[in-house]
Amino acid sequence: MELLTIIFAFGFINLSFSWQKYEKPIEIASPNKDGIYEFDLTISHKLTMARPLKYEKMGVLDFDVDSGDWYERDSNQLAPCNKTDVLIKKNEESMKDEILKDVIQLDGLHHRMITINGKTPGDPIVVPFGAEVVMRVKNRLNTEGITLHVHGLDKRDLWFTDGVAHVQQCPIAVGSDFTYRFIADSYGTHWYHGHLASDRAEGLLGGFVVKDPGHSVPDPSHPEKRLHIKRDYYSMLQDFGVPEGREQHYSLKEGIMKWVSGLDGERKNTCWAPTRTYDGSNVGGSIPMSSFVVGDKGWHNENDQKTKASKLPLTTYLIKEEEDILVRFVNGGVAQGIFITLEGHQMTVVAADGVEVKPVTLDGIMIFGGERYDVLIRGLKNPKQKQYRFIFETIEKIHWNWGPYEPFIGLANLEYESDKSLPEKDEIDFKHSGCTKEKKCKVLNCPFGEFAERFNFTCMSAHLLEYGGSPEHGDEVPDPEVVQKKKLKNFDERFINMHFDSHVDGYMFSKPRGIPYYHEGKMGEVSTKCDPKKCDRQKASKYDHEHCDCFINYKFKLGDIVQLVIYNMGDGGKAGTGYSHPFHMHGTHFYVMKMGYPEYYSNGTIKSMNRDLPCDDITERCLDLKWRNSTWMNGTVDGMQKNPSMRDTVMIPTGGYTVIRFRADNPGWWFAHCHLMLHHMGGTAFAFRIGNHEDLPVPPGNFPHDCGNFEDYEIPKKRMMKRF
Ligand SMILES: [Cu+2]
Incomplete structure (x- = not known):
């Protein structure tokens, strides 16, 4: 039983x-x-x-x-206070696994x-x-x-x-x-x-x-061949904050984000301030981190990771000499972009957001909230050490006051199962000494156009990834009609500004109080309409929750080819600030057609907004822009990827834009949002409906219809009488 x-x-x-x-x-x-x-x-x-005991x-x-x-x-509870540490088990591997089997480690602290x-x-x-x-x-x-x-x-x-x-x-x-x-x-x-x-x-x-039982990935060294991977690992990455999720939200809301002291962990007494990435714009660094968590393991003490990694209980992936393994990286975190490198090895990206791409071999990958990269790693012929480390770094590089800033780091092990006895090493190459002026390292998916000259890295923009057909997918090619560069029929082109924190086109998304499907034609009863007459989108909207919080929603015609130009320009911090937003759409994959970047100074920081859209005065909000070059309208944007990858999450670079396309062929009420948790919660989100109400698949009859308000009612006279 x-x-x-x-x-x-x-x-x-x-x-x-x-x-x-x-x-x-x-x-x-x-x-x-x-x-x-x-x-x-x-x-x-x-x-x-903690582990479960009796009762x-x-x-x-x-x-x-x-x-x-x-x-x-x-x-x-009645034991003396000083009797708190009882050695449960010495370092005996088999017993330890048994005792720890129900333990959730995360950052090694108690949450x-x-x-x-x-x-x-x-x-x-x-x-x-x-x-x-x-x-x-x-x-x-x-x-x-x-x-x-x-x-x-x-x-x-x-x-x-x-x-x-x-x-x-x-x-x-x-x-x-x-x-x-x-x-x-x-x-x-x-x-x-x-x-x-x-x-x-x-x-x-x-x-x-x-994945299917016969799953295979492209062989980077033989384009015609496929590899069947035995060890296929799932790797959920999280930036685990010192304050828990809801506290992060309330702290932002209440304006107490500049924690100075009184927090857990090693940064307890350090004065914390927001940070910037390589281009001077903000990154997810608005929350002090306790640890990167890889799978279910991390460690709250960054210094321990820098000096005695081999002693820590870190996530460990096994590999053999010359074995191919697959690691499926997912950024399931709340705020930080994560820069992944692996000591002594290159990584070949074979899929992005689950969809196969033409394999690209890289030295580093930046992964943002909601994104996924499947990475093929080939075991060395002659490994020199037992463990090589995956290094996970924040992309924080510049202090808020423009001084230098060291990124926060986390680790996981790639451990060789070898007949040879290989040494364990605690010296980790955090400086990436293999990357030099002469031989720069290649990094996929920077949220900016290029690293400044002083860094030994170069960027590969995510829109340069190409779709890769595969036999198990029927070797399909991108929907040729959707990705064409020509004046298109049934083409719906929209420009959406996601620049200022927590906004879309000057509004902040507020959720309806009832399910839109069940309120067709009377949404006003359960939601606030976005009204440019009430909300001064050009100026006041940042703090005007009374008039600018509304149910942002767009409608797309069933069957249309939709092109969204999501741009990240304008006031709200001006050049040099602002956020690159990881934008996620529900209900459809989209083609990443193009990414446009701002202009940069030689030190890598943002000089001016991208000129393809006429946001020339950065004190303006730059709402409702269209292409400066009107010949780009209706499907003929210059510089689009011809064989674009299909994603469901993509970065919108600060000071630039991303062009995506999809066919609106999945009728329903859907959602799109920035995957930074605080931006999503703050209002960088919109609902959208593909098709007319009548086109939508009808939920089952017993689907819960509504979570709306319960309005006041009158107590029947009879019942009132009974009280006396
Ligand atoms: Cu965002």
Whole structure:
């Protein structure tokens, strides 16, 4: 009986431990007898760095770096105060794994996290293409409503299963269950996460991969050949903040973000200030970090990572000499762009946001919130050390006061399984000494055009990635009509300004109080209309929540080719500030046609906004711009990628723009937003509807219709009388 309960609780995910020394490659799940892939996801709070004891108590753990021992605090409330550290186990590997099996490490400190079946991140869900998937979400939190969105699936004809709170469904109430049933309709590396406020920052996230048993990737050294990868790893990356998710939001809202002291971790007594990236614009550095978390492991002490990495319980991927492994990187974090390098190895990107690209071999990759890169790593013939380190850096480079700034770092291990005895090394090449003036290192996806001359790196813009067909996908090529450079029919061209923090076109998105689908024709009852007569978009909107918070929504005609020019220019910090925004669209993949950058000074910082759009006075808000060169209108922009990659998330460079295209062929109510959590929560978001109301797939009859207001009512006379 007990065994049955356990199997039921975990659905068809393989039973696996939370804490394990080595990462396990992903495995395709098994369907039930009807061929359906079912997953039960019980969502509850759980403490990190603790293990369950009897009677629902937790044994609170600490890890001692120098001895490599794990200690447990005495859980007896009546025990003397000084008796807090009990050595639970010496460094004996097998016993340690057993004791730690239920532990969530994260940054090695004690946090209460939202967990999925007792883990965060949740176990990767891996299903074949076209699988019918059921995710039964059981909200067992005490006070919070939640939803789940699978980031990367198009949810074709199933818009109401996409999980955006208040746009597609009501939040799942405390104590309730909600079943998502859908088709795995996009190949590749994806993830699921909560889509209500800060829930994803507090642990509500996990992997989602669509791959077939015969999955293969292109062989970078033989273009005609395909590789079948044995060890296929999922790697969720997070910038784990010192303050928890909701605190980050309230601190911004309340204007207390300049924490000076009183925080956890090594930066406790340092005066923290915002930071800038290589081009002088802001980066996600508005929140002090405790640790990068890779999978479920990180470490809160940056100095320990710099000096004694081999002693730390870090995420470790195994590789053999000359073995090809795949690492599927996902930036599931809240704010930071992450610069990934790997000591002694190059990385070949074979897919972006799950879609195969022509392989590109690189020395570094920058990955932003919501993005995914599948990276092929070839084991060395003669490794010189046991562990090589993945180095994860923030892209912070300049202090707010324009002085130099050292990026925050985190690590994971690539460990050789070798017959030779290889030395362990704690000297890590944080300076990237392999990159020199003469032989600069190539980095994909900078949020700026190029590194300044003094850096030994060069940038490859994300729009230069090319679509790569693959046999298992039927070797399809990009929809030739959509990507043409010519005056197009049924072509819908929009210009959207996402420059100022938390805004879209001068408004701030506020969610409706009812589900739009059920309020067709009377949205005014449950939402605030965006009205340029009420909201002074040119000036006041930044702080005018009364008039500028509204339900921003765009309508696209079913079947049209849509081109969005999302630009990031104008006042709101002027040149040299502003944010590069990772822009994510639900319901459709899009082609990345072009990225335009600003002009830079020779020191790399922004000199002036890109000139393709007429934002010449940076004290202006530069709303409602169109191409300076009118011959670029209606589909003929110069410099577009001919064989563009297909993404669902893309960076909008500060001072520049990104052109994307898609065919509006998936009718539904959808959502698009900046994937920086604070920008999303602040209002850099819009809803959009593809098709007319009548074109939309109708949700099942018992789909919860509304989460709207309960209006006042009159107490019937009779009942009032009874009181006397
Ligand atoms: Cu943003």
